[in-house]
Amino acid sequence: MSAGNGPxxxxxxxxxxxLCHCWRLSRADGVVFGFTDHDQSLVCDGTAFEPETGLTASEAKSSLGLSIDTVDVEGALSASQIREEDILSGLYDGARIETYLVNWRDPREFQKxxxxxxxxxTRRDGSFIAELESEAWALDQPSGRTVRRGCDAELGDAxxxxxxxxxxxxxxxxxxxxxDGGVIVVEGLSGFENGWFDNGTLTWTSGGHEGRKERVVSHGNFGGETRLxxxxxxxxxxxxxxxxTVAAGCDKQFSTCKAKFNNALNFRGFPHLPGDDFAYDYVSEQGVFDGKALVK
Structure with missing residues (x-):
């Protein structure tokens, strides 16, 4: 039980x-926000909770098992702390939400x-709806590796x-x-061949988007200009x-890992995995069974 449960x-x-509800939101980058459905600011459990976001909560239901409980939090994108571009950039993916029941007359009386x-x-008409998943729900997710031809590692990880x-x-x-269309014209990449940064990651180091990461769809030099x-x-x-800054991209294929990054020994896929046609085929006298790779 949280502090203040007795009172x-x-x-x-x-x-x-x-009574009112308060939500403490902790993003993976360490940023913490406090929101409340009360009409005044509150300080509770060491966090300041602000009212101007207009957050509201749906009916909450806690159930046994590992299914997703039907708990949503809805708010306005016009709030100063929550911006649409931050949601689209994934800054709120996996963020931790703590829900409090608070006596707004005396915020020392609360229950988590x-x-x-x-x-x-999801976004709709200038507002957002965030689905809250219980921590137990993560236990019902697939874990371990999947046997497939493509690599299951992220470029540059351990x-x-x-x-x-x-x-x-x-x-x-x-x-x-x-x-238009999310295309930018840049300088500084002229020494790289077309497509080198396809599927790569761009990180802004100055300006209004400083610190934000973007996924590069395509990279090419056209008419003397470099476009991403x-x-x-x-x-x-x-x-x-x-x-x-922009980092090279990888399409998770063995040929790319070997030719582009000279990293075949660390490839985390199974490039010689037989396909469905081989699995359903019949053994014949003309077949070659010498132990060599079936897929080159």
Missing amino acids: LKTHLASETTS LRVAVIGKV QCRVNLNDPRFSTGGTLRRVE ALWREATLEGTDGDTF
């Missing part, structure tokens, strides 16, 4: 109550109702071991202008002179 229990037993993580986030600080695989650049197409749903904004 709150007494308050709940009284004829009239003064549940702890959850943000799962699916399994892959590619050094993305190597100047062959990453570099810095400067934004020159933004075009970025994957995003919201409109991309930027100013001439904004700087960034």
